[in-house]
Amino acid sequence: MTTLTKESQQPEHPELLELDRVTIRFAGDSGDGMQLAGTQFTKTSAVVGNDISTFPDIPAEIRAPQGSLPGVSGFQVSFASTEIYTPGDAPDVLVAMNPAALKTNLADLPRGGILVVNEDEFSETNLRKAAYASNPLEDGSLRAYRTFRVPISTLNSRALKDSGLTAVQIDRCKNMFALGLMFWLYSRPLDTTTRWIDEKFGKNPAVADANKTALKAGYAFGETTEMFATHYHVPKAPQQPGLYRNITGNEATALGFVTASKLAGRQLFYGTYPITPASDVLHELARLKRFGVKTFQAEDEIAAVGAAIGASFGGSLGLTGTSGPGLALKSEAIGLAVMVELPLVIIDVQRAGPSTGMPTKTEQGDLLQAMFGRNGESPVAVVAPATASDCFTMAIEAWRLAIKYRTPVVFLSDAYLGMGSEPWLVPDFESLPRIPVEFASDPATFKPYARDPETLARPWAIPGTPDLEHRIGGLEKSDITGNVSYDPANHDKMVHLRAAKIQRIAQDIPELEVEGDERGGLLVLGWGSTYGVITTAVQRARAEGKKVSMAHLRYLNPFPRNLGDVLRRYDRVLIPEINLGQLRLLIRGTFLVDAVGFNKVAGRPFTIRDIEARIAELA
Amino acid sequence: MVTASRDSKDGIEALSRKDFVSDQEVRWCPGCGDYSILAQTQKLMPDLGIPREDIVFISGIGCSSRLPYYMNTYGFHSIHGRAPAIASGLKASRPELSVWVVTGDGDALSIGGNHLLHVLRRNVDLQIILHNNQIYGLTKGQYSPTSELGKRTKSSPAGTIDAPLHPLTVALGAEATFVARTIDADPHHMVAVLGRAYEHRGAAFCEVYQNCNIFNDGAFAAFTAKEVRADRMLYLEQGKPMIFGKERNKGIRLNGLRPEVVEVGVDGITEADLLVHDETREDPTIAFMLSRMSYPEFPVPVGVLRAVQRPTYDALMTAQIERAVEAEGPGDVRDLFVEGDTWTVE
């Protein structure tokens, strides 16, 4: 164990080692500013040209007692000189700002990993709050790690003693000290963060200066102390040329929907009720007033989807967004949208269930709810983005389908995608295809439930159009005229038509592509946010010579038209899902393929090792 | 009579009541009070002076909620209780439309109670017509949240044990800016009240006492029957003392915080002692008091209890957008793409 006081045996100049990939986890009390340290580290790493992937771990309780186990907040960032798809299974470095952070995160740190602890916080009170019987810094329990005890609080307040700030304000800067130290350890420049500090605290120069001083002090500490024998360099990753920014899935989702409204030339109307982890989509859209975006914070999820349906009836893009419990409340209204055949997009940022479950934790548990969670035969289209930046693409795609087929489309994101971030190659707006919108206008030919022969969509006739006055509603409609009908043959026909309309979408979406072998061996089939881990695990297995291929579904209803053919070309099919086998049920039921599953429902993303291990059993 | 004072467009061909009758066969029980509400609504429409295509009727579920099918306007018969939500989304996204909500006592106050509260407090510019028959008609006669305590119905053979809501009191409590009541049996009054609702900017809440002659016949007859109406109902008129009675000799006087019925000319009481109706009072106390006056203790007030001005939700929403565009210019998504730190890979 290294301590400051001990006489050091290290060489004077730490050596510089080159690494391909590093994963750091910042962990501390929710008041310690760990999310901020993590995002700043991410931005700088992106700017220096690494590929990056992040995942925040936010406590469910907003104001858990200081220093307590439930109050621990974490942020993991992985950065690499190669293309990466996940924020890393396990951290290489754990920064623990207090005993509680150490306690909740240490299990994830592999033996031999770097552990940086703020030793100042290891007081008896804090140890008790974290349920430590003895001080782990003293009792030898950290022997397996490369532990660095840094008196971060003391060093930070010493650096800021002339700042003129209060003790509390000074203490708040210690995340910057820790960040500065990590910047030194991984040879990153400070300028991106100092610029950000100036922007953020511009109105309060004393606070801005203090944050910058703390940042520099942390960096200088790394440089001058003899504690660290080595520091590291992670070279640039080869990336497609272009302009990049870092983006979370929820940001990309909001941006995708605004972009869709511009591509369609129609107003975006977002009806929603706050719920973790979907609320950020509302926060993003609520500030976009000058884009003509209307946001409606409704009294509940039923009103939220109702208002969106009302907006769609009027010719706007009616969008609603929620997480699992809210999707349950929206069921009846989504069924109404199926019946009245109006465009509607429903965002579900899935979280661990059932019931209130674990609001900040990720899960893929709502697939069957999205597919079937309504009364009657009530088909809707379902899409699922595969990565944070794919949220942008699939948001636009969801609207294209909703408008063209006059149908509700469920957009299945999850907590992992929504809160995690990755670099996004900024698209060229001009190159994005426009979304055509056609309203009915000709009274001579208008029939409310006549259908487009290609798409089976009925006309979208919006109020304000002369002589197209008509009535829609949730009662069964007569084919063509749209009058209320209880006729048995008509009902049978309409049930089939609504189902056929959704199936027509299969002709309009890309075929499923396989990465790996054309045929034979094991196929790993995933959907949604597991793309990154599955890709990495399959790449590693192939590198070991295993006959494994992968395919990833972003369209879940209807499935890509070639899915059945693809499945039959392989000897075995493995479907990893963070649920008990919901896609597997659909695949087995639809294609009579004897797929096997990997189902771990821990409120966390899979690790690459999880998938590798399961592949090893099968291939 | 409605003066086409708001939003009326010049040069529209004059429409007649018939233009608002749809081709659908009306399916209410013969004698149902809903017929009268439909007829008065259709009668009012041509007087609004707005094109038919700009009018939308949105309803929930119930006998009453079938009304949109019979109106030759745009219509949306939605799901139980949710019409205010759907109407809010339509109006907020298309403020130029005239949007009417048709609902029942169960639809609005039971399953849809939450939405009613919020549409009123937001003051979305809608007309909300509540057909109150104090029963669940469509589901064949269960008690409703407005059924009187102890009422025996199919679902309450021993009498109800839950206290009823007073719709107008609820509306006032929800900060409604326009609160009115009328009855199916008085077409002239109804058409006038509906017209006032249309003229009001904001959520205009109208309760209509509607007879369900199948499951709750005569629920209001004790005071709405022609012969007794004058003595048992109080027709509110703006700026006028609250007088009623065949002889126009009875009135409402305030005794401390309580209303009381007095006779003009008796014990030296003159018209000057009576409460003067002022629907524009910001303070809702008197309106609240009126909303709770019921027969037989009091005459039942009808007319406009409250009509005050407050900015509408839809107008405020539009204004926020206009202000943002004025301040920062219309948004270009390309700027959003590159928000925050960006970097270039060569």
Ligand SMILES: Cc1ncc(C[n+]2csc(CCOP(=O)(O)OP(=O)(O)O)c2C)c(N)n1
């Ligand atoms: C979700 C749901 N629950 C229950 C019903 C059954 N239902 C239809 S109308 C109604 C009550 C209608 O009463 P009210 O709103 O007073 O309308 P009325 O028929 O009296 O005009 C009920 C319970 C339904 N259609 N939907």
Ligand code: SF4
């Ligand atoms: S059941 Fe009652 S409310 Fe319904 S249509 Fe018949 S009379 Fe009217």
Ligand SMILES: [Mg+2]
């Ligand atoms: Mg009723």
